[in-house]
Amino acid sequence: MTETTLETITALAKRRGFVYPTSEIYGGLASSYDYGPLGTELLRNIRNLWWREMLHKRPDMVGLDSQILLHPETWVASGHVASFTDPLVEDKETHKRYRADHLIEQWLAANPGKDDVAVEELTLAEMGEFIERNKVLSPEGNEISKPKAFNILFESAIGAVEGEKSKVYLRGETAQGIFSNFRQIVDSSRVRLPFGVGQIGKSFRNEITTGQFVFRTLEFEQAEIEYFFDPESTEWEPVFKEWQDAMWKFITETLGINEENLRWRRHSDKERSFYSKETYDLDYQFPFGFQELWGIAYRTDYDMQAHLKHSGRKLEYIDSQQGGKRIVPHVIEPALGINRVFLMLLCDAYWEDEENQRTVLRFKPSLAPYKVAVFPLLKNKPELVEKARGIFNNLLDHMTVTWDDRGNIGKRYYYQDEIGTPFCVTVDFDSLEDDAVTVRERDSATQERVKVSDLLAYLQERI
Ligand code: GAP
Numbered sequence: 240m241t242e243t244t245l246e247t248i249t250a251l252a253k254r255r256g257f258v259y260p261t262s263e264i265y266g267g268l269a270s271s272y273d274y275g276p277l278g279t280e281l282l283r284n285i286r287n288l289w290w291r292e293m294l295h296k297r298p299d300m301v302g303l304d305s306q307i308l309l310h311p312e313t314w315v316a317s318g319h320v321a322s323f324t325d326p327l328v329e330d331k332e333t334h335k336r337y338r339a340d341h342l343i344e345q346w347l348a349a350n351p352g353k354d355d356v357a358v359e360e361l362t363l364a365e366m367g368e369f370i371e372r373n374k375v376l377s378p379e380g381n382e383i384s385k386p387k388a389f390n391i392l393f394e395s396a397i398g399a400v401e402g403e404k405s406k407v408y409l410r411g412e413t414a415q416g417i418f419s420n421f422r423q424i425v426d427s428s429r430v431r432l433p434f435g436v437g438q439i440g441k442s443f444r445n446e447i448t449t450g451q452f453v454f455r456t457l458e459f460e461q462a463e464i465e466y467f468f469d470p471e472s473t474e475w476e477p478v479f480k481e482w483q484d485a486m487w488k489f490i491t492e493t494l495g496i497n498e499e500n501l502r503w504r505r506h507s508d509k510e511r512s513f514y515s516k517e518t519y520d521l522d523y524q525f526p527f528g529f530q531e532l533w534g535i536a537y538r539t540d541y542d543m544q545a546h547l548k549h550s551g552r553k554l555e556y557i558d559s560q561q562g563g564k565r566i567v568p569h570v571i572e573p574a575l576g577i578n579r580v581f582l583m584l585l586c587d588a589y590w591e592d593e594e595n596q597r598t599v600l601r602f603k604p605s606l607a608p609y610k611v612a613v614f615p616l617l618k619n620k621p622e623l624v625e626k627a628r629g630i631f632n633n634l635l636d637h638m639t640v641t642w643d644d645r646g647n648i649g650k651r652y653y654y655q656d657e658i659g660t661p662f663c664v665t666v667d668f669d670s671l672e673d674d675a676v677t678v679r680e681r682d683s684a685t686q687e688r689v690k691v692s693d694l695l696a697y698l699q700e701r702i
Contacts, residue, residue: 259276263356277658281606283451300435303438314392317542319417332380332381333377336447354372370383413445422552425501425556433478436465442508462576466478466572470568482535495606501522503521513544517536542570545566547567592684597656599681613627622671623668630694674691675688
């Protein structure tokens with residue numbers, strides 16, 4: 240079996256309408272992608288499953304949809320204006336910029352055993368020393384500058400006049416909208432500590448890296464939870480562990496990812512974000528190695544205290560059951576990237592079935608963009624088309640269905656396999672006699688005759 244490469248996945252994603260390069264007619268935009276008809280469906284399935292498992296199935300969770308543009312003081316208070324940076328170097332000839340840590344990682348991969356460092360732990364100065372010691376060059380083969388901290392918050396301006404007064408930031412994480420709404424959520428709903436707030440939405444970072452497809456983009460979607468608790472009555476370790484278990488279960492059970500391709504990685508003291516006391520990454524083995532899919536951090540009361548000080552508002556929880564005790568809650572934060580889940584699902588589902596000479600996306604049926612495809616055996620036989628249309632229309636009320644009457648049945652199967660449709664239903668001449676159809680299952684490529692009256696139940700049971 241051939242190895243799944245990022246190039247294979249990227250080509251399939253474009254060919255079949257999962258992902259397109261953004262603004263392709265203008266030559267594209269670096270690290271930006273649009274999602275095509277099938278990609279859009281897959282994204283929706285991921286979001287819906289996450290929302291159902293993490294919010295709807297828990298009595299202690301509520302949702303939020305805050306703005307991309309928040310008051311700029313938010314990002315001063317949170318520390319992002321001062322510390323949300325990437326280490327950048329510049330090619331001294333072309334003046335192109337690169338992530339210093341990524342160039343060092345590439346150098347280490349190309350020169351095994353020649354130096355030994357944990358890249359994620361290096362300070363700016365240590366990266367500079369490494370680059371000098373090993374004469375690390377840019378991808379064009381030129382000398383590079385010393386690494387500098389580059390703030391990755393995206394800036395914009397409100398109104399007609401540009402300048403400090405109108406400066407705003409596109410949010411760098413959805414989390415801050417949750418912190419700044421804490422009091423309003425507590426005052427307007429029936430939540431009691433401990434409780435969590437979940438949010439799915441776009442975030443923006445001025446990322447310099449290119450060539451990682453949808454893994455790292457300028458604009459991306461986060462699914463974040465801030466879980467608030469009273470540190471005096473609740474210990475953080477069990478809460479942290481409980482959320483780690485929920486994350487693991489979501490990836491392995493709900494999404495069906497093989498455990499062998501997953502690992503937990505603990506952040507060292509040096510690597511951890513400025514706001515965190517404990518961080519783990521849940522990594523997936525992408526074609527380019529194990530990389531972060533989902534992070535979980537114990538943010539303590541860092542953000543709540545920061546906003547409390549900056550806004551002057553009492554961002555507290557008043558516990559009526561403890562005689563009006565004022566609590567600044569602590570927070571555990573599981574933060575997921577929806578687009579990384581998307582890429583993981585494509586990589587994980589990709590299968591070249593050599594025996595049957597086909598490419599298959601073996602999505603779990605709950606994730607597949609279309610659950611079923613309906614075919615009339617021949618498109619120029621009105622009686623077949625009419626019967627197939629009836630079946631198609633009936634199924635539309637219950638699941639995502641696609642219609643195909645082009646080419647021969649073999650070609651239609653080939654196409655549906657490549658987009659991961661779990662079932663194909665064919666209406667043939669026998670169907671007109673026995674009121675049954677041929678149902679073909681994607682992975683086994685086996686076929687079964689099913690009565691039209693039993694079809695919906697048959698499919699629902701398997702989806
Ligand atoms: N609120 C915490 C936070 O934002 P993070 O580790 O920076 O933590 C959380 O981001 C998740 O968002 C990551 O695990 C990753 O899945 C996703 N993510 C971060 N930057 C991304 C980017 N540039 N493109 C795509 N996904 C990204």
